[in-house]
Amino acid sequence: MKSLEIRNLQKTYFDPYAGTKVTAVQDVSLDIREGEFVSVVGPSGCGKTTILNMVAGFLPATGGEIRVGGRPVKGPGADRGVVFQSFALFPWKTVLDNVGFGPKMRGVPKAERDRIAREYLALAGLSHAADRYPNELSGGMQQRVGVVRALANDPDVLLMDEPFASVDAQTRMTLQEELTRIWQEKQHTVLFITHDVGEAVFLADRVVVLSKGRVMRDIPVTLPRPRVWDEVTEDEDFKRLSAEVLHMVRAA
Amino acid sequence: MNPALQAWGYYARWTARWPGVAALVPFIPVVAIWWLVASLEVFPRAFFPGPAEVVRGFVDLTYKGILPAYLEDSVGRLLLGAGFGMAIGIPLGILVGLSQTAYRATWPIILFFQAIGDIAWLPILLIWFGFGLTTMTFVIVYTVVFPVVFNTVLGVRSVPRDLPRAALSLGAPRWRVLTEVILPGALPNIVTGLRNGLGYGWRALIAAEIIVGTSGIGFLMFDARRAGSATEIVLGMIVLGLLWYAVDAWILAPIERATGQRWGLVTRT
Numbered sequence: 365m366k367s368l369e370i371r372n373l374q375k376t377y378f379d380p381y382a383g384t385k386v387t388a389v390q391d392v393s394l395d396i397r398e399g400e401f402v403s404v405v406g407p408s409g410c411g412k413t414t415i416l417n418m419v420a421g422f423l424p425a426t427g428g429e430i431r432v433g434g435r436p437v438k439g440p441g442a443d444r445g446v447v448f449q450s451f452a453l454f455p456w457k458t459v460l461d462n463v464g465f466g467p468k469m470r471g472v473p474k475a476e477r478d479r480i481a482r483e484y485l486a487l488a489g490l491s492h493a494a495d496r497y498p499n500e501l502s503g504g505m506q507q508r509v510g511v512v513r514a515l516a517n518d519p520d521v522l523l524m525d526e527p528f529a530s531v532d533a534q535t536r537m538t539l540q541e542e543l544t545r546i547w548q549e550k551q552h553t554v555l556f557i558t559h560d561v562g563e564a565v566f567l568a569d570r571v572v573v574l575s576k577g578r579v580m581r582d583i584p585v586t587l588p589r590p591r592v593w594d595e596v597t598e599d600e601d602f603k604r605l606s607a608e609v610l611h612m613v614r615a616a
Numbered sequence: 617m618n619p620a621l622q623a624w625g626y627y628a629r630w631t632a633r634w635p636g637v638a639a640l641v642p643f644i645p646v647v648a649i650w651w652l653v654a655s656l657e658v659f660p661r662a663f664f665p666g667p668a669e670v671v672r673g674f675v676d677l678t679y680k681g682i683l684p685a686y687l688e689d690s691v692g693r694l695l696l697g698a699g700f701g702m703a704i705g706i707p708l709g710i711l712v713g714l715s716q717t718a719y720r721a722t723w724p725i726i727l728f729f730q731a732i733g734d735i736a737w738l739p740i741l742l743i744w745f746g747f748g749l750t751t752m753t754f755v756i757v758y759t760v761v762f763p764v765v766f767n768t769v770l771g772v773r774s775v776p777r778d779l780p781r782a783a784l785s786l787g788a789p790r791w792r793v794l795t796e797v798i799l800p801g802a803l804p805n806i807v808t809g810l811r812n813g814l815g816y817g818w819r820a821l822i823a824a825e826i827i828v829g830t831s832g833i834g835f836l837m838f839d840a841r842r843a844g845s846a847t848e849i850v851l852g853m854i855v856l857g858l859l860w861y862a863v864d865a866w867i868l869a870p871i872e873r874a875t876g877q878r879w880g881l882v883t884r885t
């Protein structure tokens with residue numbers, strides 16, 4: 365695992381048709397320690413996706429610096445695993461081959477990468493779906509595969525952009541519980557983006573509230589782990605924190 | 617049991633076992649009307665042969681070996697042209713689909729040449745290459761290339777942006793993104809382009825053979841006109857239709873289904 369440092373990050377989009385500039389990220393600094401789980405929340409359009417895309421290396425920053433384990437980020441790389449809101453599974457590959465894709469790119473032989481993929485699929489209770497194609501799975505199952513595919517490549521940092529936004533409420537809670545369980549086992553450094561305040565607090569060690577391209581607040585979450593919804597929902601600290609964060613997001 | 621129902625039961629079972637049979641059934645009334653018109657001698661027999669004469673002509677030409685040889689020539693030319701057409705069209709389509717610069721640099725030229733049309737090239741091709749295989753191959757390549765290019769560009773552009781991104785963050789180098797994501801993502805469209813291209817190419821080939829040919833189905837028909845044999849002309853027309861049906865229904869359509877539908881990239885029909 366490695367730390368993630370974001371220093372004075374800035375992004376200005378240029379719209380060639382309108383000829384105007386939009387500053388999506390003003391000035392964001394954020395440090396995530398090794399093995400720490402940080403949620404970023406904020407109202408729609410405050411620049412969350414833009415930040416994640418720059419950390420992932422999909423977009424160039426127009427200012428500031430991003431370092432993973434002290435090394436500056438230049439473009440996408442296997443050290444930063446990404447879980448997409450759109451799942452982004454390869455439709456022409458089976459679940460097993462989707463999960464084994466990262467190891468395949470590293471040159472791991474077929475038998476070995478199948479073993480790795482099966483091990484991770486078992487972790488998410490997906491062993492039975494190994495030979496199916498993504499379009500044969502439910503949305504919840506597809507996103508489990510998305511998470512497992514990122515994990516199986518053993519990244520230093522895990523980046524997730526509203527990964528559970530498009531699954532139903534019950535499945536979402538199950539996926540959140542599974543994610544905390546797997547995270548406790550693997551201790552990845554996680555940058556998790558969401559606009560669901562309950563989700564942010566439930567998962568994270570720290571919740572960062574973003575507003576108009578700036579960090580507004582950085583709140584530690586000290587709820588005991590492992591966390592399961594049945595207990596956390598009743599927890600006074602959880603209720604108080606969620607209310608506080610919700611208030612800030614709405615004021616943002 | 618009702619005998620009509622029983623007959624329907626037989627029919628359903630037969631066509632389930634041999635789907636080709638079901639494809640022939642719609643032709644029964646067509647052939648029946650043809651036979652009726654021919655045997656009523658509405659038109660003189662020499663101008664309007666009936667099914668029996670055409671079948672006799674088929675047996676005759678097959679026995680002499682002319683039909684198989686000509687068929688082989690035509691199909692061989694089509695495959696050669698289609699091969700070159702794909703070899704040019706697919707890489708060009710991928711390049712144009714991926715690169716905005718390549719798009720701006722080549723698109724006007726592509727549209728310009730598409731507008732000229734395949735047969736319109738024949739006069740100048742005959743001066744350059746004479747009456748031969750080069751001329752015919754050029755015409756087919758020309759016909760196949762455009763649908764392949766257009767559909768490949770469409771296919772490349774329709775790959776969701778997150779898929780190459782996912783591949784890159786899983787450690788794929790750029791060229792692997794091309795082979796593992798862009799190509800398979802564009803494949804259903806490429807196959808559609810090829811299917812269209814071959815359809816146009818087949819028609820262009822027959823036209824080219826009629827003008828240029830020394831063999832082939834198109835030449836057979838044109839040669840028969842000189843000899844005044846309506847039977848052979850009609851036979852040639854039927855062979856064209858049947859052969860295309862076989863290629864499209866038994867080879868191209870299954871490939872298209874196998875790629876797109878299996879992956880959920882296109883909806884099942």
Ligand SMILES: Nc1ncnc2c1ncn2[C@@H]1O[C@H](COP(=O)(O)OP(=O)(O)OP(=O)(O)O)[C@@H](O)[C@H]1O
Nearest residue numbers: 377379386388407408409410411412413414415559
């Ligand atoms: N490619 C682009 N070109 C121009 N402006 C953009 C582009 N992408 C995003 N923006 C603008 O940048 C701002 C931040 O967008 P971003 O997608 O990062 O927001 P977000 O916080 O992820 O919102 P949401 O919660 O709705 O996903 C918005 O005002 C958006 O309109």
Ligand SMILES: [Mg+2]
Nearest residue numbers: 412413414525
């Ligand atoms: Mg977003």
